[in-house]
Amino acid sequence: MGFTKKHIFDAQQNQIANFTKMIGHPARVSIIQYISQNKDCNCNSLVKAIGLAQPTISQHLAEIRKTGLLNQSVKGKNLFYSINQDKLNESRRLINDFFVKTQVNCSKE
Amino acid sequence: MGFTKKHIFDAQQNQIANFTKMIGHPARVSIIQYISQNKDCNCNSLVKAIGLAQPTISQHLAEIRKTGLLNQSVKGKNLFYSINQDKLNESRRLINDFFVKTQVNCSKE
């Protein structure tokens, strides 16, 4: 059909899927890396660095923003992005936990 | 358009995106968890446990299989799935590395 039956899964499963889905596009991986490496990174610098059109970058930024991973600060006519480190940590723990638990379960018996 | 311009990103960015995209659906999170928790898990038990139709589960299994995360073993007329732990570890390192590097970069200066 095209839509996902989210209601048959629990909150944590949906949380894990939501976050990894957001990372699941190389443009967004690249954007996150670039923002973490460059202070005072705005939309325009991402457009130049990555090579996708401005509306496309803006759209990917919106996807990342939806998960809470981005901070924004307005300086003059620029909008600078940075990584919300609390959210980064929280997400890292969520994903790592998924890996660890999976691994531990595999190793039982 | 619908397709992804993979060629403008590097191998690692595509690798990270590929793997997280596979996890980016709650059914696949649930399937991975279930397989890790239940020895001798076959397609049918997943259909019963998760509540999606057999073709849908089969399709999700194929997506997971594509990343190399699944082992299969035939016993009689059953096909049992288990987690490829080497691949799990490799992927965990890949994703964790992404998180760590992002975090380290954020903390510079």
Place this chain on the structure above:
DNA sequence: AATAAATAACGTAATATTGCAATATCACAA
């Protein structure tokens, strides 16, 4: 006020994904 720069929002075409019914395949049992 007029212009320019930066970015978001809107609209749309192309493609991908999700979910399932129907069907095919494959291995075993009767």
Place this chain on the structure above:
DNA sequence: TTGTGATATTGCAATATTACGTTATTTATT
């Protein structure tokens, strides 16, 4: 060989995603 159970494949409808041209919006500069 006929049937049965387990899984994969096919085909399709509904929805989502990706990418971008165009247009609005907002803020600074002249």
